[in-house]
Amino acid sequence: MKTLGKDAFAAAERYMELHARLVDRLRFAHAFGGAPGELVRNAVAAYQNLDGGFGHAIEPDLRGSAGQPQGVEIALGMLEGIAAAEEPLLLRACDWLAAHSTADGGVPWVLPSVLGDPRGPWWQPQGEEPPAALNPTAPVAGLLHAFGVDHPWLGPATEYCWGAIAAVGEVEAYDAMCVLGFLERVPDRERAEAEFARLREPLRTSAALDPDAPGHVHSPVDLAPRPDSLGRRLFSDEEIGVHLDRIVEDQGEDGGWAPNFAMWTPVVVHEWGGYLTLARLETLKAYGRID
Template sequence: MKTLTEDAFAAAERYLELHARLVDRLRFAHAFLDAPGELVRNAVAAYQNLDGGFGHALEPDLRGSGSQPQGAEIALWMVEGIAGAEEPMLLRACDWLAAHTAEDGGVPWVLPSVLDDERGPWWQPQGERPPGALNPTGPLAGLLHAYGVDHPWLEPATAFCWKAIAEISEVGAYDAMCILNFLERVPDRERAEAEFQRLRASLRGAAAIDPDAPGHVHSPVDLAPAPDTLARRLFSDDEIDLHLDRVIADQGEDGGWAPNFEMWTPVVAHEWGGYLTLARLKTLKAYGRIGK
C-alpha cells in the first residue's frame, strides 16, 4: 500500500502555489494549513453575480461571466464545511435557482444563455426551454439539505430528484455521481437506502474498475472520495486500495494531477489541474494515505 511521501506532498503544494487559482489555493490552506474558512467564502463570493448565480469561469470550461447552474454547484462544493444554513451567499443562489428552474422542478444542465459565452464545445443547451436535469439538480439539492438551508426552491427540486431517480435503471458515470451526492445527503434516509440498493449494480458499473481504463472515465475513488461516503459500499477494500495506489502513482512531475478529459483552451489545464490536485490530496488524506 502506497502513501504520498512528504516530498510528494510538498511538490503538490508547490504546484498549487505556481498554477492554481486563488480560490483553490485558499481551499488548500483551509484544508491542510488551518487557514480560516472565511477566506474561502470570500473568494467564492467573488464569482457570484448580482443576480445571485455564479459565473466567471468558476466552472473552468464555462468561460463567460453569465450565471449557470454548474457554477452554483461548484460554489456549493467549495464552501462545504464552511457555509451555514443562513449564509446569505447560499440563499441568494437559491433565489437564482428558483428563477431558472424548469417546469418539472429541476434546473437544466446548462441554460441557453451559454450560447453568448466562450465555453467548452460540449456545453450545448437542450433547446430554448431545456428540461431539468439530475446533473446538477441532484448535488445542488443534496448539498443544500446538508447545509440545513430552508428555501422554497428545495422542496420541488427534491421531488424532481426522487422522480428522476425512480425512473432510472441504467446509470452513466456523471449521473451516478449526482445520484450518490443526492442520496447521501437527503433527509429521507429510508428512501435513500432503498434507491441505493435498487441501483447498486448500475452505480458500481458506472466506475472504471480497471485502473488502466483509457479515456475520460471515473474511478471508484471519484465516486467514493472518502471512506464514509455512500459509494464506498460499492467497492471492495482491494479495489479502493488499488485505485488509491494509482492516484499516488499518477502525480505528475510538476507535482499536480492532470484531468483525463479534453483541454480545449490552454488556461483550463491548470485551472482544472489545481481543482483536481486539491481533490486528490483531500481524498488521500481522508483514506490515511498521506505520509508524515
C-alpha cells in the first residue's frame, strides 16, 4: 500500500501556494490547516453574479462572466460542509436555477449564452432552447438536499432527476458521477437504493478499471472519492487500492496532479491543476493514505 509521505505532501502544499487559485488555496487551508470555512465561502461568493448565477471561470473552461449551470455545481461542491441551509448565497443560486430551468424542472448542460464567451471547444449548447440534463441537474439537486435547503426549485428538479435516472440504461462516466451525486444525498433512501441496485453494473463499467487506460478516463476513485461514497460499493478493496496507489505515483515533479483532459489555453493548466491536486489530496486523506 503506497502512501503520500511528508516530503511529497510538502511538495503538494508548495504547488498549491505557487499555482492554485485563491479559492482553492483557501479550500486547502480549510481542509488541511483548519482555516475558517467562512474564508472559503467569501472566495466562492466572488464568483456569484447579482442574479445568483456563478460565472467568472469558477469552472475554468467556461471563461465568461455570465452564470452557467456548471458554475453552480462547482460552487456548491466547494461549499459542502461549510455553508448552512439558510445561506443567502445558496438561496440566490436557487433563484437563478429556477429562472434558467426547462419546463420539466431541470437545467441544461450549458446555456446558449455561452456562445459569446471564450470557452473550451466542447462547451456547445444543444440548440437555442436546450433540454434539461442530469449533468449538472442531478449533482446540484443532491448538494442542495445535503445542505438542507428549502426552495421551490428543488422539488421539481428532484422529480426531473428521478425520471431521468429511471430512463438511464448505459451510462458514461460523467453522467455516472452525476447520478451517484444525486443518489447518495437525496432524502428518499429506499428509492435511491433501488435505483443504485438497478444501475450497479452500468455505473461500475463507466469507470476505467485499468490504471494504465489512456486518454480522458475516470477511475474507480473518481466515482468513489471517499470510503463512505455510495460509489465505493461498486468496487472491490483491491480495485480501489490499485487506483489509490496510482494517485500517489502520479504526483508530478512540481508537487501537483495534472488533468488527463485537453488544456485548450495555458491559464487553465494550473487552475485545473490546483483544483485537481486538492481533490487528490482529499481523497488520499479520506482513505488514510497520507502519512
